[in-house]
Amino acid sequence: MTGSLLITRIGELVTNAPAGEAPGPGPFAVLSDAALVVEGDRVAWTGLSARAPAADEVLDAAGRAVLPGFVDSHAHLVFAGERSGEFAARMAGRPYAAGGIRSTVLATRAASDASLRAGLHRLAGEMLRQGTTTFECKSGYGLTVADEARSVALAAEVTAEVTYLGAHVVPAEFGADVSGYVELVRGPMLEACAPFSRWVDVFCERGAFGADEARAVLTAGLGRGLMARIHANQLGPGPGVRLAVELGAASADHCTFLSAADVDALASSGTVATLLPGAEFGTRQPYPDARRLLSAGAVVALATDCNPGSSYTSSMPFCVALAVREMGMTTEEAVWAATAGGARALCRTDVGYLAPGARADLIMLAAPAHAYLAYRPGVPLVHAVWQSGRRVSAETWLAFAAGDSRVVAPGGHGGHIVEGLAFELVAAGPRVAPGLPGDHPLEALVK
Numbered sequence: 001m002t003g004s005l006l007i008t009r010i011g012e013l014v015t016n017a018p019a020g021e022a023p024g025p026g027p028f029a030v031l032s033d034a035a036l037v038v039e040g041d042r043v044a045w046t047g048l049s050a051r052a053p054a055a056d057e058v059l060d061a062a063g064r065a066v067l068p069g070f071v072d073s074h075a076h077l078v079f080a081g082e083r084s085g086e087f088a089a090r091m092a093g094r095p096y097a098a099g100g101i102r103s104t105v106l107a108t109r110a111a112s113d114a115s116l117r118a119g120l121h122r123l124a125g126e127m128l129r130q131g132t133t134t135f136e137c138k139s140g141y142g143l144t145v146a147d148e149a150r151s152v153a154l155a156a157e158v159t160a161e162v163t164y165l166g167a168h169v170v171p172a173e174f175g176a177d178v179s180g181y182v183e184l185v186r187g188p189m190l191e192a193c194a195p196f197s198r199w200v201d202v203f204c205e206r207g208a209f210g211a212d213e214a215r216a217v218l219t220a221g222l223g224r225g226l227m228a229r230i231h232a233n234q235l236g237p238g239p240g241v242r243l244a245v246e247l248g249a250a251s252a253d254h255c256t257f258l259s260a261a262d263v264d265a266l267a268s269s270g271t272v273a274t275l276l277p278g279a280e281f282g283t284r285q286p287y288p289d290a291r292r293l294l295s296a297g298a299v300v301a302l303a304t305d306c307n308p309g310s311s312y313t314s315s316m317p318f319c320v321a322l323a324v325r326e327m328g329m330t331t332e333e334a335v336w337a338a339t340a341g342g343a344r345a346l347c348r349t350d351v352g353y354l355a356p357g358a359r360a361d362l363i364m365l366a367a368p369a370h371a372y373l374a375y376r377p378g379v380p381l382v383h384a385v386w387q388s389g390r391r392v393s394a395e396t397w398l399a400f401a402a403g404d405s406r407v408v409a410p411g412g413h414g415g416h417i418v419e420g421l422a423f424e425l426v427a428a429g430p431r432v433a434p435g436l437p438g439d440h441p442l443e444a445l446v447k
């Protein structure tokens with residue numbers, strides 16, 4: 001889009017507009033009978049439809065709801081292989097254990113760059129069509145210097161929020177030599193991965209890494225200029241949350257088994273509690289108690305944890321529905337956590353809200369209110385998506401998911417991309433809908 005776009009007659013506009021002078025998203029807020037103006041890649045104006053300024057192009061929302069694009073702050077998208085058998089066994093009563101990660105590690109090491117890239121693009125395309133306009137992506141299924149480095153390099157092709165997770169588990173070849181592996185992770189592996197990464201993460205859990213090992217990895221990452229986030233208290237009580245707060249991590253993720261001291265620590269710190277209900281769904285564990293965290297005053301985010309083991313969903317709407325139904329969140333709290341909360345967990349002040357100056361990342365629902373995301377679970381309600389002011393067409397995401405070579409990041413290759421998903425088709429050509437006719441009904445989703 002070159003000129004300005006006015007979207008009018010929005011039934012409910014979720015703004016999360018900044019409170020006062022503080023940059024970035026504010027508390028949950030909505031406007032009814034609203035309008036919004038996009039100019040370039042930014043939101044230029046929001047207000048009542050009746051007071052909307054003129055613009056080059058006008059789109060009638062016909063009463064639909066508009067929300068900020070979802071911010072998925074926790075995902076593991078660079079992997080090969082699949083573990084549906086493990087999922088089926090869990091549903092038949094077998095417990096989830098951290099060791100399943102190793103089977104994905106073997107498949108990932110054996111995979112070509114092209115097949116890893118294809119899988120990553122397919123998942124990123126899935127996310128985009130479900131309204132996720134910013135996402136984080138971790139390494140963690142390579143666990144050698146070369147395999148972790150290629151994982152973060154691939155992730156950096158599609159997002160600016162790349163997380164180095166060399167400390168996911170101790171790989172089998174290290175046997176019981178945990179400290180030997182930690183030295184590799186905080187030394188040569190970190191050196192190889194840091195240039196592609198913004199974040200460092202550790203799976204701090206029984207069966208993965210203890211508090212001292214996690215601290216050693218995270219402090220090395222911080223020393224190398226990365227910011228910290230932690231997998232904490234997922235499978236049982238443990239030191240992860242308190243370590244996150246001690247180190248000033250942006251986020252402690254999972255937070256399923258929390259003591260009163262953990263809740264207090266989160267509530268009195270800037271560390272976001274990121275809840276990942278897809279993981280509890282996929283492992284038949286109890287859901288985290290969001291109500292307890294919110295009542296204590298902690299900041300809560302929701303993310304998918306998309307990965308082939310514990311949570312193979314890329315759907316933020318699904319997570320919102322689970323959070324409302326199973327975790328004691330109101331629809332307002334869940335939508336805030338999936339947008340503004342994710343932005344807070346990634347220390348982003350440009351996304352997660354819709355007010356002048358915000359990046360123009362928006363979702364239009366085929367529904368009049370945000371509550372429909374939980375009220376109509378499992379229904380594809382995302383009617384249209386804009387990313388950085390550009391409407392995402394079905395053609396674009398299908399081509400993207402298919403790894404079509406005409407889809408490139410803005411700025412081309414080699415440069416540091418701001419947000420890799422703002423792709424566009426760069427050459428005219430036949431319609432790109434591999435295996436599908438050009439008029440496939442999927443296109444109607446985002447037309």
Ligand code: NIG
Nearest residue numbers: 101203231279305307309310
């Ligand atoms: O966040 N907890 C550690 N990592 C993933 C699971 C990874 C896997 O099982 O492959 C998670 O749940």
Ligand code: FE
Nearest residue numbers: 074076231305
């Ligand atoms: Fe995870």
